Amino acid sequence: MGSRQENLIFSQYLKQPTLFQDKDTLTANFIPSKIKHREQEIQQLSVTLAPALKGYTINNIFVYGTCGTGKTVCCKTVLQQLQDAAAANDKEIQTLYINCKMKRVADTEYRLFAQLIRLLGGWVPDTGLPTDVLYRRFFEMVDSTNKPLIIILDEIDTLINKIGDEFLYNLSRINIELKNTRITIIGITNNASFRDSLDQRVKSSLGEEEILFKPYNATQLHDILAERTLSGFGEGVVLDEAVGKCAALAAQEHGDARRALDLLRVAGEIAERMGDVNVTETHVDLAEEKINLERIVELIKSQPLHSQLVLHVIITQTEKQQDAQWTDRRILSGDIFHHYNTICTATNIKPLTQRRVSDLVAELDMLGVIATRVISKGRYGRTREISLSLSGPVREKTRKILVTKFG
DNA sequence: AGTCCACAGGAAGGGCAGGCGA
């Protein structure tokens, strides 16, 4: 047996110096020791939760704010501090975290309670038991522990939109029957108007305390990024102009710190791949382009077959139009449906009706992939004028994916 | 002013898949 062949790419990669010092600190999941610009919210949370240390009942909390405003990180941090404080005083507080957006984990009432029971150390089948049996089992497990239980239900609006708010009412009613302990619910949502849609009974039981997380402004984002830059890259690697650009771009997107961190991390990866020693504004621009590209590509890949077909027709028609320098540069819904039918026949796919295709066009418009407007051509009818919103590398990449699929 | 065109888009319901619950 001869010696194994060495993979040059791997060995070169290992020798290559890295720009990163601790890449984990540049991810949204990382919990820093001190969370900046959220002092007020943390204090409000702590004040509400503190009575649990003395065994008093604590109010349910409703936390809301847009994406990337630190809601989850702050809740997890405060609960960890609460548990630490309880442990230091020979007490115990149990906390459970559930992300209700996780498919097949907590997206139905059954799955939610099954997951809660599993997190408490119990076991239930994936399906088959009546929901009231699960309630009873959950109730018994909680009551037998003699420890106060705090449950964080992240992205709670997703679950409520799916199954309604009855389960929240039931969950809050369990407290009345519990003899030895108490349950507190912290509901987290990105949707500020979601609370208004709740049943009055649920609103009064869940929304006893409300905490709003306002979006970060560009200065605060810059400050947060500067700190993470130091731990993530070390000193002098990322130029201040690059940090500023990440903060400004994220501030434009409703002060989303998660987005700012993604930009910074991807910019670092690009700089590293290019063999540069510093992360500059140019790398941030490239990172933004890359993130947008990946987002759109993922979005398009996740669309149903017929939606992809419609988009394919729109792209090919846009290109034909540009090549032929047509006098009438408009793409109309009637033309799209006609070409869509032609491709369906050629590829042996059963076409959808015009009504359904009209909805698919509207959906693509909503996703921002295309832009449409309803126009009237007088005697020649009413129609929708369609234009492609994708440009540059995003459009090229999308075209390639769809051409590979439909020819 | 009335007609007409080529759709937009709402409403209702069918078919199917997957989940729930006895």
Added chain:
DNA sequence: TCGCCTGCCCTTCCTGTGGACT
């Protein structure tokens, strides 16, 4: 295991629309 329920995707049917044409 199987009937029931629910949600989703889709079709069918229908009314509405607005500017050009008569």
